[in-house]
Amino acid sequence: MNHPARSFISRESSTTRGRDARSAPRATTGVAAMLRALDVRPSRRLGQNFLSDPRVAERIVAVALGGGAGVGAATAAAGAAAGPPAATAGPILEIGPGLGALTERLAASGRPFVAVELDLRLAEHIETLLRPYPNARVVRGDILDQRLDALLPGTAPVTVVANLPYAITSPAIAWVLEQGPRVARAVLMAQREVAQRLAAKPGTKEHGSFTVFLALHAELNVEFRVSPGAFHPRPDVDSVVFTVMPRPYPGTTPEERAAVERIVRAATGGRRKTLANSLGHGLGIGAERARAILGRAGVDPGRRAETVTVDEWIQVARAEGAAE
Numbered sequence: 348m349n350h351p352a353r354s355f356i357s358r359e360s361s362t363t364r365g366r367d368a369r370s371a372p373r374a375t376t377g378v379a380a381m382l383r384a385l386d387v388r389p390s391r392r393l394g395q396n397f398l399s400d401p402r403v404a405e406r407i408v409a410v411a412l413g414g415g416a417g418v419g420a421a422t423a424a425a426g427a428a429a430g431p432p433a434a435t436a437g438p439i440l441e442i443g444p445g446l447g448a449l450t451e452r453l454a455a456s457g458r459p460f461v462a463v464e465l466d467l468r469l470a471e472h473i474e475t476l477l478r479p480y481p482n483a484r485v486v487r488g489d490i491l492d493q494r495l496d497a498l499l500p501g502t503a504p505v506t507v508v509a510n511l512p513y514a515i516t517s518p519a520i521a522w523v524l525e526q527g528p529r530v531a532r533a534v535l536m537a538q539r540e541v542a543q544r545l546a547a548k549p550g551t552k553e554h555g556s557f558t559v560f561l562a563l564h565a566e567l568n569v570e571f572r573v574s575p576g577a578f579h580p581r582p583d584v585d586s587v588v589f590t591v592m593p594r595p596y597p598g599t600t601p602e603e604r605a606a607v608e609r610i611v612r613a614a615t616g617g618r619r620k621t622l623a624n625s626l627g628h629g630l631g632i633g634a635e636r637a638r639a640i641l642g643r644a645g646v647d648p649g650r651r652a653e654t655v656t657v658d659e660w661i662q663v664a665r666a667e668g669a670a671e
């Protein structure tokens with residue numbers, strides 16, 4: 348699927364969560380042992396830093412199933428053996444189930460469940476893991492090539508869950524938002540720096556076009572931090588679990604949001620320092636016309652693009668629309 352949202356982002360250039368301990372001595376239990384048994388060597392390209400701490404897995408599943416981040420709620424949700432599953436809420440999609448740290452806990456909820464895994468060796472493992480769950484299935488493939496309506500037909504709002512592969516963090520979030528109102532919320536884990544970029548305030552160096560794009564289409568809630576020791580191979584940096592709740596930015600039309608996306612993309616791509624210059628160049632209208640639009644929007648043309656708030660971008664889009 349080709350969607351304008353994807354033009355905000357490129358696949359992250361580095362391919363792992365920082366440097367990691369792929370060459371460290373092998374552990375003898377848990378994830379390392381599973382990998383050995385499956386004869387799988389973690390792939391950097393596929394961002395395979397597997398979650399090895401079951402308490403973190405339980406907390407993520409607790410957030411996903413709506414029980415908060417407490418361990419107790421997750422344990423209850425995870426317990427296939429603990430009683431009949433609660434099939435009251437909507438379907439669940441897991442992106443990149445890997446070795447299944449989250450997968451069985453999610454499938455055990457009894458809700459319709461699909462896991463999409465690109466690594467065929469792991470997909471086979473997950474298929475075996477999911478055999479006892481008639482509500483669950485695995486789809487082999489790249490999540491970015493899928494359509495949610497095909498994975499989970501129907502109208503029930505879907506919860507997306509993922510420990511995101513680093514190389515596709517931003518494209519995967521864009522993919523979630525492209526699925527429209529079918530996604531109720533996404534409970535995601537990513538490298539802390541990425542999460543900080545998503546939640547960055549205007550004027551900070553992390554604030555960029557993807558921050559604005561996300562704010563236009565969703566609310567973001569940071570849940571909790573996860574240390575490198577919770578993964579194998581161990582990454583260099585902390586991760587963060589956060590929830591993305593898709594919603595249109597209040598008081599805007601789809602056309603206005605599309606105009607903001609176009610204008611922000613145009614104004615933030617290059618190296619020009621002032622808003623008038625970057626906008627004028629990006630839109631191909633010249634600095635003078637850009638200055639006039641910014642003036643009508645009440646935004647100082649001498650500012651830098653990364654200091655402009657979402658509300659101000661909306662005013663710029665409206666001023667540009669009125670000028671046409």
Ligand code: SAM
Pocket residue numbers: 393394395396397398399442443444445446447448449463464465466469488489490491509510511512513515
């Ligand atoms: N969920 C597991 C966990 O928490 O341990 C694995 C997480 S690991 C960070 C990312 C997983 O996503 C890997 O299993 C990897 O093979 C898979 N993956 C990578 N790129 C993918 C893509 N484009 N579509 C679907 N799965 C992908």
